[in-house]
Amino acid sequence: MTETDDNHLEAYVRAALALQGYSFGDAEIAQIVMQFSRLETISRTVFDWPLPFASEPAPVFRP
Amino acid sequence: MASAADVAQQIAKGARSAASVLAECKALIRAKDPDLNCFTAKTFERAEREAAAIDATYAEGRALPPLAGVPFAVKNLFDIEGMVTLAGAKINAGNAPAAADAKIVARMSRAGAVLVGALNMEELAYGFLTENHHYGITRNPHDRSRGAGGSSGGSAAAVGAGMLPITLGSDTSGSIRVPASLCGVFGLKPTYGRLPRTGTYPFVSSLDHVGPFANSVLGLALAYDAMQGPDPADPACAQRASEPAGVSLLLPRGIRIGILGGWFHEWADPAARRSVQLAAAALGATEWTELKSAEVARAAAYIITGAEGGALHRPRLIEQYEDFGPASRSRLVAGGLIPATWVIQAQRVRRHAYAQAMELFERFDLLIAAAAPAVAPKVGQETLLINGRSIPTKAGLGVLTQPISCIGLPVCTVPVWPGEGDSAEERALPVGVQLIGAPWREDLCLAAARTLEQAGIAAVRARD
Numbered sequence: 001m002t003e004t005d006d007n008h009l010e011a012y013v014r015a016a017l018a019l020q021g022y023s024f025g026d027a028e029i030a031q032i033v034m035q036f037s038r039l040e041t042i043s044r045t046v047f048d049w050p051l052p053f054a055s056e057p058a059p060v061f062r063p
Numbered sequence: 064m065a066s067a068a069d070v071a072q073q074i075a076k077g078a079r080s081a082a083s084v085l086a087e088c089k090a091l092i093r094a095k096d097p098d099l100n101c102f103t104a105k106t107f108e109r110a111e112r113e114a115a116a117i118d119a120t121y122a123e124g125r126a127l128p129p130l131a132g133v134p135f136a137v138k139n140l141f142d143i144e145g146m147v148t149l150a151g152a153k154i155n156a157g158n159a160p161a162a163a164d165a166k167i168v169a170r171m172s173r174a175g176a177v178l179v180g181a182l183n184m185e186e187l188a189y190g191f192l193t194e195n196h197h198y199g200i201t202r203n204p205h206d207r208s209r210g211a212g213g214s215s216g217g218s219a220a221a222v223g224a225g226m227l228p229i230t231l232g233s234d235t236s237g238s239i240r241v242p243a244s245l246c247g248v249f250g251l252k253p254t255y256g257r258l259p260r261t262g263t264y265p266f267v268s269s270l271d272h273v274g275p276f277a278n279s280v281l282g283l284a285l286a287y288d289a290m291q292g293p294d295p296a297d298p299a300c301a302q303r304a305s306e307p308a309g310v311s312l313l314l315p316r317g318i319r320i321g322i323l324g325g326w327f328h329e330w331a332d333p334a335a336r337r338s339v340q341l342a343a344a345a346l347g348a349t350e351w352t353e354l355k356s357a358e359v360a361r362a363a364a365y366i367i368t369g370a371e372g373g374a375l376h377r378p379r380l381i382e383q384y385e386d387f388g389p390a391s392r393s394r395l396v397a398g399g400l401i402p403a404t405w406v407i408q409a410q411r412v413r414r415h416a417y418a419q420a421m422e423l424f425e426r427f428d429l430l431i432a433a434a435a436p437a438v439a440p441k442v443g444q445e446t447l448l449i450n451g452r453s454i455p456t457k458a459g460l461g462v463l464t465q466p467i468s469c470i471g472l473p474v475c476t477v478p479v480w481p482g483e484g485d486s487a488e489e490r491a492l493p494v495g496v497q498l499i500g501a502p503w504r505e506d507l508c509l510a511a512a513r514t515l516e517q518a519g520i521a522a523v524r525a526r527d
Contacts, residue, residue: 016400017396017400020381022380024384028393032397033397034393035393035398036397038397039365039401042362042366043401045362046359046363046405046409049412051412055411057413058410
C-alpha cells in the first residue's frame with residue numbers, strides 16, 4: 001500500500017467515524033485505522049474472486 | 064468424570080443417585096477450576112434442586128429423561144434464569160438478570176441435565192483465545208502454560224479437565240471447533256439454523272451457531288438430540304422436526320470420504336497433518352479433494368463478522384468505549400465502518416462458496432480437515448508459524464474453521480493425539496479433526512466420530 005493509499009484510508013476512517021457519531025483522540029484513531037487497514041486487505045480477496053454478475057447474496061429475508 | 068451416557072444409565076438403574084453425581088462434580092470443579100479458570104459463576108443451589116427432583120422421580124418409579132442427572136454448564140452468553148448474561152464483557156455486568164433460560168438450556172434441563180454453572184469465554188465471542196481482559200485467562204487442561212482456545216474456552220477446558228461430561232458453547236467462525244481441538248474434546252457445530260439461539264447473546268446473526276462439547280460421541284449426540292427442534296422465536300432456526308442422531312451412530316457402508324487439501328493442507332502444520340492422516344486411515348479415506356473457495360470464504364466471514372459485530376455494538380462503543388477490552392474495541396469500531404459494498408460482495412461470495420461445496424458433496428458424503436493449524440499456543444503467544452509462514456495467533460487459529468462456518472456446514476470435531484512436535488510437551492497435545500457433512504447431515508458427522516472413537520483414534524484423555 002502506498003503513502004497515498006494510507007492517507008485515503010485514514011481520511012475514510014476519520015470521516016466514517018464522524019458520520020457514525022464517534023469521537024476519538026489520535027491514539028485511538030491510529031488503532032482503528034490499523035484494524036480497518038487489515039479489513040481492507042482482506043476485502044480485496046472477496047473482490048478478486050470471479051463471480052457471475054447475477055450471483056445472489058446469501059441472506060434471504062423470510063417473513 | 065464418566066460419560067453422559069454412563070452417568071444417565073447408572074442413575075436410571077439406581078446404581079447412583081443424581082445427588083451423588085452432583086457431589087462428585089462439585090468436588091472436581093472445586094479441585095480443578097482454580098488452576099484453569101473455566102467458571103465465571105456456579106449454580107450449585109439450582110443444581111441441588113434439579114438433582115433432588117431427578118432422585119424423587121426415580122424413587123416414585125417414574126421414567127427418567129435421557130440425560131437425567133447429567134451435570135452440564137454453559138458458556139456465559141447463554142441466558143440462565145435469574146443471572147446476568149455476561150458474554151464475557153464488563154459492559155454487560157450491570158444488565159438485568161435473565162428472565163428465563165435460553166431455549167437450548169431449557170431443553171437440556173427438560174432432558175434431565177443438571178446445570179452447574181456459567182463458563183468463561185472471549186469477550187463478546189470475538190476471538191479464538193480465551194484471554195479475557197475482564198474475567199481472566201482460561202488455561203489448557205493439558206498444559207497450564209497454554210491457552211484453551213476460544214471463544215468457548217471455558218466450555219472446552221471444563222470437559223478436557225474432566226470436570227463435566229457435557230458443556231454448551233457457540234461457534235461463529237470456529238469458537239466450538241478451535242477450543243475443542245486445543246483442549247482435546249469432542250465438539251459439534253451443527254448446520255446453521257439447526258439449533259435455536261433464542262436467549263443467547265448475539266454476535267453475528269448470519270453466522271452464529273450453538274452446540275455441545277462432550278467427553279464421548281454418544282454424550283455429544285444425546286445433548287444434540289435433546290436440543291433439536293424448531294423455534295419460531297429465532298428467525299434463523301430452521302422449522303424442521305428433530306432428526307435424532309444418537310439412535311444409531313453406525314457409519315453406513317460405502318460412505319465416500321474426501322480429505323481436504325489445498326488451503327486446508329497448506330495451513331496445517333505437521334502435527335495437524337498427522338491428525339488428519341490418522342483419522343483418514345481409520346476411516347478408509349484415501350482421496351484428496353479441494354474446496355477452491357476456502358480462502359475467499361474465510362475472507363467473506365471476516366468482512367461479515369466485522370460489519371455485523373461493529374453495527375451491533377455501536378451504541379455502547381460510542382458511550383462506553385473504555386469499558387470494552389483493548390483487544391476487541393478498536394476491531395469492533397473498525398468493523399462498523401465497513402462499506403455496504405464489501406458486505407454485499409462477501410454475502411455473494413458466501414452463496415458462491417456454498418454452491419462449490421455442494422458440488423463436492425455430489426462426490427463425497429463427508430470431508431475431513433484439521434480443526435486448528437497447530438497444537439495449543441502458549442498464553443500470550445503473538446504469532447503461529449505454520450509451514451514457514453507466520454500468522455497472528457488471534458486470527459490464525461481460525462484459519463481452518465472459518466471457511467466452513469461461513470457456509471453453515473455441520474461439523475463434528477474429534478480429539479486426535481498426533482504425537483508430533485519439537486518438544487515432549489508439544490507431542491503430548493491434541494489437534495482436532497473436523498468431520499464435515501452436507502447440510503443437515505449431523506448424523507454422518509457423529510457416526511464418523513463414533514467410528515474414530517471406537518478405533519481408538521479419537522479420545523478424550525483424562526487429566527489429573
